[in-house]
Amino acid sequence: MKQNMIVGQSGGPTAAINASLAGVIRQAMRSKEIGEVYGALNGIEGLLDRHIIDLRKSIKDTEDYSRLMATPTMALGSCRYKLPQAPHDDYEKILKIFKDYGIGYFFYIGRNDSMDTVKQLSAYFKMKGENILCVGVPKTIDNDLPKTDHTPGFGSAAKYIAGSIAELALDSSVYDMFNVVIVEIMGRNAGWLTASAALARESGCAAPQLIYLPETPFDPEAFIEKVKSYSNENRPLIIAVSEGIKTKDGEYVSASGAVKDSFGHVMLAGTGNHLKELIKEKIGCKVRSIEFSTLQRTAGHYASATDIEEAAKIGEEAVLAAIRGETGVMMIFERVSDSPYLTRCSTVPIEECANLEKTVPSEWIIDSCDVSEDMMNYLRPLVIGHAKVYEKGGMPSYLSLDKTIAVK
Amino acid sequence: MKQNMIVGQSGGPTAAINASLAGVIRQAMRSKEIGEVYGALNGIEGLLDRHIIDLRKSIKDTEDYSRLMATPTMALGSCRYKLPQAPHDDYEKILKIFKDYGIGYFFYIGRNDSMDTVKQLSAYFKMKGENILCVGVPKTIDNDLPKTDHTPGFGSAAKYIAGSIAELALDSSVYDMFNVVIVEIMGRNAGWLTASAALARESGCAAPQLIYLPETPFDPEAFIEKVKSYSNENRPLIIAVSEGIKTKDGEYVSASGAVKDSFGHVMLAGTGNHLKELIKEKIGCKVRSIEFSTLQRTAGHYASATDIEEAAKIGEEAVLAAIRGETGVMMIFERVSDSPYLTRCSTVPIEECANLEKTVPSEWIIDSCDVSEDMMNYLRPLVIGHAKVYEKGGMPSYLSLDKTIAVK
Numbered sequence: 001m002k003q004n005m006i007v008g009q010s011g012g013p014t015a016a017i018n019a020s021l022a023g024v025i026r027q028a029m030r031s032k033e034i035g036e037v038y039g040a041l042n043g044i045e046g047l048l049d050r051h052i053i054d055l056r057k058s059i060k061d062t063e064d065y066s067r068l069m070a071t072p073t074m075a076l077g078s079c080r081y082k083l084p085q086a087p088h089d090d091y092e093k094i095l096k097i098f099k100d101y102g103i104g105y106f107f108y109i110g111r112n113d114s115m116d117t118v119k120q121l122s123a124y125f126k127m128k129g130e131n132i133l134c135v136g137v138p139k140t141i142d143n144d145l146p147k148t149d150h151t152p153g154f155g156s157a158a159k160y161i162a163g164s165i166a167e168l169a170l171d172s173s174v175y176d177m178f179n180v181v182i183v184e185i186m187g188r189n190a191g192w193l194t195a196s197a198a199l200a201r202e203s204g205c206a207a208p209q210l211i212y213l214p215e216t217p218f219d220p221e222a223f224i225e226k227v228k229s230y231s232n233e234n235r236p237l238i239i240a241v242s243e244g245i246k247t248k249d250g251e252y253v254s255a256s257g258a259v260k261d262s263f264g265h266v267m268l269a270g271t272g273n274h275l276k277e278l279i280k281e282k283i284g285c286k287v288r289s290i291e292f293s294t295l296q297r298t299a300g301h302y303a304s305a306t307d308i309e310e311a312a313k314i315g316e317e318a319v320l321a322a323i324r325g326e327t328g329v330m331m332i333f334e335r336v337s338d339s340p341y342l343t344r345c346s347t348v349p350i351e352e353c354a355n356l357e358k359t360v361p362s363e364w365i366i367d368s369c370d371v372s373e374d375m376m377n378y379l380r381p382l383v384i385g386h387a388k389v390y391e392k393g394g395m396p397s398y399l400s401l402d403k404t405i406a407v408k
Numbered sequence: 409m410k411q412n413m414i415v416g417q418s419g420g421p422t423a424a425i426n427a428s429l430a431g432v433i434r435q436a437m438r439s440k441e442i443g444e445v446y447g448a449l450n451g452i453e454g455l456l457d458r459h460i461i462d463l464r465k466s467i468k469d470t471e472d473y474s475r476l477m478a479t480p481t482m483a484l485g486s487c488r489y490k491l492p493q494a495p496h497d498d499y500e501k502i503l504k505i506f507k508d509y510g511i512g513y514f515f516y517i518g519r520n521d522s523m524d525t526v527k528q529l530s531a532y533f534k535m536k537g538e539n540i541l542c543v544g545v546p547k548t549i550d551n552d553l554p555k556t557d558h559t560p561g562f563g564s565a566a567k568y569i570a571g572s573i574a575e576l577a578l579d580s581s582v583y584d585m586f587n588v589v590i591v592e593i594m595g596r597n598a599g600w601l602t603a604s605a606a607l608a609r610e611s612g613c614a615a616p617q618l619i620y621l622p623e624t625p626f627d628p629e630a631f632i633e634k635v636k637s638y639s640n641e642n643r644p645l646i647i648a649v650s651e652g653i654k655t656k657d658g659e660y661v662s663a664s665g666a667v668k669d670s671f672g673h674v675m676l677a678g679t680g681n682h683l684k685e686l687i688k689e690k691i692g693c694k695v696r697s698i699e700f701s702t703l704q705r706t707a708g709h710y711a712s713a714t715d716i717e718e719a720a721k722i723g724e725e726a727v728l729a730a731i732r733g734e735t736g737v738m739m740i741f742e743r744v745s746d747s748p749y750l751t752r753c754s755t756v757p758i759e760e761c762a763n764l765e766k767t768v769p770s771e772w773i774i775d776s777c778d779v780s781e782d783m784m785n786y787l788r789p790l791v792i793g794h795a796k797v798y799e800k801g802g803m804p805s806y807l808s809l810d811k812t813i814a815v816k
Contacts, residue, residue, distance in 0.1 A: 013579050042584060072575055078582035159802060163709055166804050167480055171421050171706040174486035176450060203803040290701045298579040301571055301710055304802065383802035394567060394712065394791035395611040396574050 002033060003104020005319075007055075008040035008047060009139075010110035010117070011080070013073035013294075014153025015160075015303040015387075016311035017139045018399075020109050021075060022068045023315020024137065025055050028105075033323050038101060041403060043110070044117055045079035048093060052101065054406040067390050067399040069312055072300030075401045083117045091124045098132055101408050105133050105322045109315070111140040111151075115330055115354040122328035122350065133322040136330040136350055137315055141297045143192035146358040147348045148332035152314055153297070155307030155382035158196030160299045161185055161292060162383065165200040165238060168290065169207035172236035179286040180227060180237045180279055183208070184272030186296055188244040191215050191360045193296070195371045196379055197240035207238035214244035215360050216368045218253055223275070224282045226369060231285060243271050301396060305385025310343065317345035330354075341381030410441060411512020413727075415463075416448035416455060417547075418518035418525070419488070421481035421702075422561025423568075423711040423795075424719035425547045426807075428517050429483060430476045431723020432545065433463050436513075441731050446509060449811060451518070452525055453487035456501060460509065462814040475798050475807040477720055480708035483809045491525045499532045506540055509816050513541050513730045517723070519548040519559075523738055523762040530736035530758065541730040544738040544758055545723055549705045551600035554766040555756045556740035560722055561705070563715030563790035566604030568707045569593055569700060570791065573608040573646060576698065577615035580644030587694040588635060588645045588687055591616070592680030594704055596652040599623050599768045601704070603779045604787055605648035615646035622652035623768050624776045626661050631683070632690045634777060639693060651679050709804060713793025718751065725753035738762075749789035 007024045009017055021039075028037045039058070041051035053076075059065055068075060083090055098106070108118050115136045122134035138145045141157035165183055172181050185194040191213025200207050210226055212218060230237040245253045254271040272289035279287045310333065318331045329347035336342035364375040390397040415432045417425055429447075436445045447466070449459035461484075467473055476483060491498055506514070516526050523544045530542035546553045549565035573591055580589050593602040599621025608615050618634055620626060638645040653661045662679040680697035687695045718741065726739045737755035744750035772783040798805040 013582055071578075073578040074582045077584055080583070163804055164703060164707070166806070167706045167708055168702060170479075170481040170806060171702045174421055174482045175488070176485055199801075199803060202801040203806060204808065288701070290703070291699070293696070293698045294576060294579045295572060295698070295703075298575045299572070300575055306802075380801060385802065386797060386799060389794060391794060393607075393610040393788060394714075394793065395607055396571055398574070398578060398611060400612065 002035035004036035004038060004102040005034050005105035005107065006038040006040055006052065006101065006103050007107040007109070008043045009074040009076045010043035010078055010108060010114040011140070012297065013078070014139050014141050014297050015072040015156035015300050016153040016307050017073070017109055018071045018075050019069040019308045019311035020137050020139060020152055020315035022065055023312035024107050024319055025059060026065060027316035027319035029056065031319060031323055034105065035102065038103070038406060039076045042077040043079035043081065044083060045081040046077065047097065048090060050097060052406050053401070053403055057404070058401040064399060066388070067397065069308055070300060070388055070390050071398040072298045072303070075399065082113050083120050086120055086124055094121065095125070095128065095130065103132060107135050107137060107318055107322070109137040109139050112145060112353065112355050112357065115350055118330070119328060119350040119354045133325065133327040135318045135322045135326065137318045138330060138332070141193060142187055142190050144190035144357045144359065145353055146356045147330070147352050149335040149343060150333060150382060152307060152311035154192065156303035157193055157296050158199060158379065159304040159383040160296050160302045161193060161197055162199035163302060164292065165197050165207055165240065166203040166205055169200065169205040169236060169238050172238070176234045178231050178233055178235065178237065180239065180288070182239045182241055182272045182275050182287065182289045184241055184243055184289065184291045187214060187242045189214055189357055189359060191242050194240050194242040195360060195375055198371050198376060199379055199383055202380070207236070208240040209237055210239045210369045211371060212239070212241045212245050212369060213360055213365060214242045214246060215362065216365055217248035218245040219248065220278060222368070224278065227279055227283060231283065241271055241275060245271060300398065301389050303387035304383045305387045306382060308387040314345050321347050338377050338381060410443035412444035412446060412510040413442050413513035413515065414446040414448055414460065414509065414511050415515040415517070416451040417482040417484045418451035418486055418516060418522040419548070421486070421706050422547050422549050423480040423564035423706065423708050424561040424715050425481070425517055426479045426483050427477040427716045427719035428545050428547060428560055428723035430473055431720035432515050432727055433467060434473060435724035435727035437464065439727060439731055442513065443510065446814060447484045450485040451487035451489065452491060453489040454485065455505065456498060458505060460814050461809070461811055465812070466809040472807060474796070475805065477716055478708060478796055478798050479806040480706045480711070483807065490521050491528050494528055494532055502529065503533070503536065503538065511540060515543050515545060515726055515730070517545040517547050519546070520553060520761065520763050520765065523758055526738070527736060527758040527762045541733065541735040543726045543730045543734065545726045546738060546740070549601060550595055550598050552598035552765045552767065553761055554764045555738070555760050557743040557751060558741060558790060560715060560719035562600065564711035565601055565704050566607060566787065567712040567791040568704050568710045569601060569605055570607035571710060572700065573605050573615055573648065574611040574613055577608065577613040577644060577646050580646070584642045586639050586641055586643065586645070588647065590647045590649055590680045590683050590695065590697045592649055592651055592697065592699045594700070595622060595650045597622055597765055597767060599650050602648050602650040603768060603783055606779050606784060607787055607791055610788070615644070616648040617645055618647045618777045619779060620647070620649045620653050620777060621768055621773060622650045622654060623770065624773055625656035626653040627656070628686060632686065635687055635691060639691065649679055649683060653679060708806065709797050711795035712791045713795045714790060716795040722753050729755050746785050746789060
């Protein structure tokens with residue numbers, strides 16, 4: 001008997017999360033085991049409020065599908081709500097909603113907090129003897145989910161960061177004089193995104209000459225000595241620095257790191273500006289600090305074709321896994337080879353991913369301020385290709401889903 | 409008799425200034441009146457040091473030419489040196505160098521300070537009875553040169569700004585809650601670039617809902633009231649603000665506006681951050697400030713095809729004007745019609761442009777916080793098309809000119 005399915009998105013935006021949504025929707029629509037194809041607006045939070053839309057009505061033709069793939073952030077909206085630990089009313093409430101809508105399949109696209117939701121729900125449904133299959137689809141620009149070779153969304157953010165740094169390096173080199181540009185990159189605890197800045201060198205420039213990841217304690221004195229060692233060159237020194245670097249005492253280098261979000265994560269800002277002031281004081285040269293801010297996660301106009309294609313693929317594979325009967329699993333990429341670049345999709349028990357973080361291995365960090373050739377080999381394939389950009393009147397033509405609530 | 413030519417670039421980078429260089433080079437190479445095709449490294453400053461390269465050796469094939477068009481910033485390097493008022497040794501020195509190299513044509517691609525150099529040199533050569541023809545090619549993201557309909561470089565910066573704002577609007581809307589994003593945009597005195605943010609609406613979003621140009625005195629109290637009026641909406645409020653906005657007393661809103669560059673221009677930073685703090689204090693909602701910084705002038709990966717094509721065209725036309733015998737002129741675009749968009753290249757006496765600024769007409773500014781439909785009609789054609797991007801290994805593949813100094 002056909003079961004209906006529902007999909008939701010959660011956490012922070014990426015350029016590839018809608019490509020995964022598109023993959024889930026496409027595979028669901030062509031699977032004979034699946035009846036209705038629903039979307040939960042604003043993740044588990046909207047689901048609890050029955051903000052459920054009929055995706056068969058929202059995606060009307062092949063172009064809608066392709067435009068959804070090319071649209072950054074979350075077409076279904078997001079939430080930061082994390083299911084409380086069971087027992088809790090939420091579980092009963094969700095089961096009731098799923099029964100009302102005839103849901104047999106639940107797909108949740110998100111990061112480690114969202115994977116916790118998949119873990120809790122799948123355990124609850126098993127305990128209740130309900131055959132509702134729950135599969136997690138990873139996404140995060142931070143690339144910090146364990147078990148998977150990399151996460152959808154990371155490649156596009158890496159491409160934006162490294163490509164923009166190659167351009168900033170050109171920009172700062174027009175006067176043939178020494179100057180410093182600090183680029184502050186997202187990443188609380190994991191330095192993957194900051195490490196990806198090294199890909200700028202593939203364009204033929206020397207930038208970034210220095211790379212500081214949060215995995216290594218930051219030593220301000222050694223930093224100033226390093227910067228000084230470049231000051232006789234008649235060209236810019238580009239420094240890629242993670243927002244989350246800490247001194248050996250475990251203190252954030254950023255002066256203003258006191259705010260916490262609803263998950264208890266420390267919210268950071270100002271690491272680049274802090275280092276800029278340090279360089280001004282200790283060296284006195286021309287120095288600029290640039291923060292990519294949310295642009296690095298949302299720049300659909302500069303997404304990696306590899307990332308977008310893989311994100312759609314892993315969404316399709318999630319549906320196939322559920323149809324095979326898998327539940328309480330997260331989808332992963334396994335890398336078969338670097339060159340030619342080949343991956344396959346697989347699943348792991350969600351307990352091995354939820355609430356866990358994968359940081360950069362220490363052997364891939366060189367001299368506390370650079371990354372190794374192994375890291376480069378890992379990164380290179382992920383940014384290949386310029387994803388298709390839809391434009392109208394010279395501006396991005398992104399897909400906005402029809403959000404009419406489905407009646408049941 | 410054939411005369412040689414030399415071309416230089418000056419001032420701040422744009423995404424289109426190398427397209428103008430490519431246009432000058434191509435037209436020079438195919439003109440029978442022109443012999444050697446030289447480039448001055450780092451503008452007039454390098455010229456004085458005889459840092460002159462042979463561009464016939466640097467541009468080897470059609471692909472080099474196309475890649476030069478697609479390469480942002482300045483392939484010849486830049487300078488901030490402005491010729492002192494004559495009489496001065498520099499003039500005699502330049503004449504000697506031009507005679508040594510057999511130069512009969514001088515092309516200078518730059519903004520109003522560079523146009524002053526063209527003005528001074530052409531006047532000096534005329535006074536000396538020397539038949540050396542000097543033509544200025546405009547460039548600036550600020551679009552503030554008089555007489556020309558718009559400047560090469562502006563359309564690409566406008567596309568980057570407006571396209572990125574459309575993406576930031578998507579990014580900030582995923583939680584369906586009110587929040588404020590302030591985007592700080594370059595432009596000391598002229599609000600053209602900030603106004604171009606309005607093009608984001610062409611993508612179907614409401615952003616930016618508020619636009620503040622430096623042409624209108626900024627009233628902090630009215631600003632806070634405006635922001636409050638949006639606070640009942642469950643969506644982001646995106647505010648585009650020029651770095652150069654001033655209060656009615658003529659004070660920069662930015663707190664830190666005390667540094668001056670070598671031309672005596674006040675260098676600004678922090679307008680967005682200042683307004684962020686103001687909103688936090690007076691309203692207390694979630695607010696983020698984003699500075700596009702130098703990315704807005706250097707993002708070759710998101711250049712306007714219209715801008716790049718026009719920039720090459722005006723470079724070609726500059727050579728044709730000089731061959732016709734024109735000197736002491738700046739190239740301009742005249743707009744024939746908005747739709748279909750048609751322009752033609754022409755020349756104006758350089759006195760009408762050098763050292764002058766063109767600001768946004770007051771009738772194109774609505775209610776001190778938006779722009780008119782006439783402004784939109786003016787802006788729309790300038791961002792049409794996505795310029796060709798050359799990539800290698802997923803990274804930009806920009807052209808670096810062979811800078812071997814030419815022997816004479």
